[in-house]
Amino acid sequence: MRSHKLLFSVLMLLLVVFGAFAVGAQDNSGAGLTIGFSQVGSESAWRTSFTNAVIAEAEARGINLLFSDGQQRQENQIAALRSFIAQGVDAIILAPVVETGWDEVLQEAADNGIPVVIVDRNVTADESLYVTRVSSDFVHEGRLAAAWLVQATAGQCNIVELQGTVGSSAALDRQQGFNEVIALFSGMQIIQSQSGDFTRTGGKEVMESFLNAVDPSTICAVWSHNDDMLIGAIEAMKEAGIDPGQDILTISVDAIPDIFQAMLDGDANATVELSPNMGGPAFDAVVAYLNGETLPRWIPVAGGIYFPDTAAEELARRSGS
Ligand code: GZL
Secondary structure (H helix, E strand, O other): OHHHHHHHHHHHHHHHHHHHHHOOOOOOOOOOOEEEEEEOOOOOHHHHHHHHHHHHHHHHHOOEEEEEEOOOOHHHHHHHHHHHHHHOOOEEEEOOOOOOOOHHHHHHHHHOOOOEEEEOOOOOOOHHHOOEEEEOOHHHHHHHHHHHHHHHHOOOEEEEEEEOOOOOHHHHHHHHHHHHHHOOOOOEEEEEEEEOOOOHHHHHHHHHHHHHHOOHHHOOEEEEOOHHHHHHHHHHHHHOOOOEOOOEEEEEEEOOHHHHHHHHOOOOOEEEEOOOOOHHHHHHHHHHHHOOOOOOOEEEOOOOEEOHHHHHHHHHHHOOO
């Protein structure tokens, strides 16, 4: 009698195990899935770290990742999404260069039953066209940057602003957050603002134009939507005989290794962190969706603010990322 009970228990266990596979339950890692990843481009060191982190995470999970570098052009990203759809991928991960213009291709993915996860920047498309978004809070990053600058200058500062890519949610939201805070202090004002497109070259060229447009001695700080543009601006300031981080304070976003080196060189004062590690949460979201789970509309990634006092250890910790 006991042997019959044991046999029954073993059979029940096997049914449960095979049953789980029969209803299509996904391995929690996503192993075996084919996922298309449309990346903005390679415009900044942070973007490269983000790309490398996603690729490494896919490899670690046994996910077949189809990667496309959009070279900062939306038409390239839309073409990549259409290619992923034609190949019948299991899911798409999209890091959109700008907010608008995605509705049609996202509808095509939906029509083909391919779930899309938005990562990093946002889209204005109907939320029903993607399953969730994994990102930091850009508005918070702008507020944090402004709050530091207010306290560093006692609320008295003429600021020049290096904006990110025109039409990108990162630039729009960081600008919104920063402006909300400085609006509370009559002594804080932005006297020049222009896009450097998130690149070092762009940051240098725009900073050079700022230094020609106004008396550099009237500039208290440079607020840059990312570290790469600030690195370029630091070159421009040095070439103009200005001591960056001293004569003109600096605040930027991303926390890339080079900004910590700039801090150690005395050229930069503060950076707001943007984690590049969004691959894991994005792949988890794909697996959860394919397993029939309901996802939140937004899966946040957090970041702090860093200063020269911890630059050496942060540089060591982040080098190679
Ligand atoms: C923000 C991201 C921005 C980075 C830049 O999440 O989209 O794009 O801050 C990158 O470095 O170009």
